[in-house]
Amino acid sequence: MHRIRTRSRWAVGAVAASLALVTACSPAPQDAAGEDGGAATTVRVGPLQDPNYLTVTKYAGSLDDALTEAGASTEWVPAFPAFAPTAEALRGGSVDIGSGSSTSFLTAIAGNRDLVVFAVERDSGLGQGIVARDGIGSVRDLVGKRVAVNQGGTGEYLLRLALEQEDIDPSELDIVYLAPTDAATAFSQGHVDAWAVWDQFFATAQTVPGAKVIATGKDLGSLNRIVHVTTREFAERNPELVGAVYGALKREADAASSDNGRIADLAAEQGVPPEVADIIRAVPPATIEPAGPDFERELGEVATFYADQGLSDDTIDVTGSTIDASGAAGS
Structure with a gap:
């Protein structure tokens, strides 16, 4: 399995914001x-x-x-x-x-x-999943697209589950590591094509014009x-x-x-x-x-x-x- 190399320029701001909040x-x-x-x-x-x-x-x-x-x-x-x-x-x-x-x-x-x-x-499992922008109708359509996830957390887990079930190697996507608040902006502005996310953020993503849920946690058997x-x-x-x-x-x-x-x-x-x-x-x-x-x-x-x-x-x-x-x- 290939290790994902993508690191987004938005991620730097996310880390800084998190550290500032802790301080x-x-x-x-x-x-x-x-x-x-x-x-x-x-x-x-x-x-x-x-x-x-x-x-x-x-x-x-x-x-x-x-x-x-x-x-x-x-x-x-x-x-x-x-x-x-x-x-x-x-x-x-x-x-x-x-x-x-x-x-x-x-x-x-x-x-x-x-x-x-x-x-x-x-x-x-219905409060978490993958939401995609207009034109993406399934997990297979994510190939070649930019997908936002939080590294090592719920988003990356959901995406990896979906890709494994469709026999898609993660290297076939451009995976962008973002904190949820930054991912919300990136998704709404079209900087990423899909977003694997949960709860309130998941609901918010669904209100973006043309957005569609292509897999829920229940669909994926999320634990x-x-x-x-x-x-x-x-x-x-x-x-x-x-x-x-x-x-x-x-x-x-x-x-x-x-x-x-x-x-x-x-x-x-x-x-x-x-x-x-x-x-x-x-x-x-x-x-x-x-x-x-x-x-x-x-x-x-x-x-x-x-x-x-x-x-x-x-x-x-x-x-x-x-x-x-x-x-x-x-x-």
């Missing part, structure tokens, strides 16, 4: 266990700009309430554009809880397994999930607090099962156009489940795929990369 929201590290080595009294939470259940707990106030009941307060840091800067903030000690995709989490633990998943959003992450140290020292966060996530997911519009309504409140919110609202709500053996097996399958595709030098070891926080959730 901006990174106060001097505070001891997660408190000065006396006991449990933390403040939990610093870094949501994603793209809404998920962690974001919902912020605006519903449910996470604040859950942590208050557990004897701690919540400090919300500015939202991150993707998991890569979230992982840096977690490791740097300025954030205790964050979110990302299982694919970006896998990339983050390739050389350091100090991060753990404690909750998984299991979805329908990619939204995951909620903490550091191994924080989880070991503060199991009740991690359990409280899990409980708040679970309560919001349960509420969403009878109100499909919670995330769409939140996106609309944050300024997303009505047509984008309508697309989000049409996607069945995800459920929240513990990060147990089933998820770890899925993550292992993705790790094998990454190695087979040359996206990692070896198969990334995912053993012990999850914790089951449901027992301490009190729900």
Whole structure:
């Protein structure tokens, strides 16, 4: 399998923006266990700009309430554009809880397994996929075209799945590595012909005139999930607090099962156009489940795929990369 050599000029700006965001929201590290080595009294939470259940707990106030009941307060840091800067903030000690995709989490633990998943959003696969501009009607039509993905994360995973199923070598495409916000601009302005992406960005891409979904995560059998992450140290020292966060996530997911519009309504409140919110609202709500053996097996399958595709030098070891926080959730 050929290694992809393409690097876009937009990627430089994306990296700089991510580093600036991490710096901006990174106060001097505070001891997660408190000065006396006991449990933390403040939990610093870094949501994603793209809404998920962690974001919902912020605006519903449910996470604040859950942590208050557990004897701690919540400090919300500015939202991150993707998991890569979230992982840096977690490791740097300025954030205790964050979110990302299982694919970006896998990339983050390739050389350091100090991060753990404690909750998984299991979805329908209809909120992620590949969107192409007018004139591209199938995955095979991507040959010779410029396709935007986030390197090593959801986008590249989805594209690689699609290409493998159509027996297309990645070298037959011009793959452009872009952060989601930069990819949105590139796609809308026609600088790239297609975009492999997820959630709110996926919905936004569909509103570009002439755009068409040529494959969804469900079509591709994607094992990619939204995951909620903490550091191994924080989880070991503060199991009740991690359990409280899990409980708040679970309560919001349960509420969403009878109100499909919670995330769409939140996106609309944050300024997303009505047509984008309508697309989000049409996607069945995800459920929240513990990060147990089933998820770890899925993550292992993705790790094998990454190695087979040359996206990692070896198969990334995912053993012990999850914790089951449901027992301490009190729900």
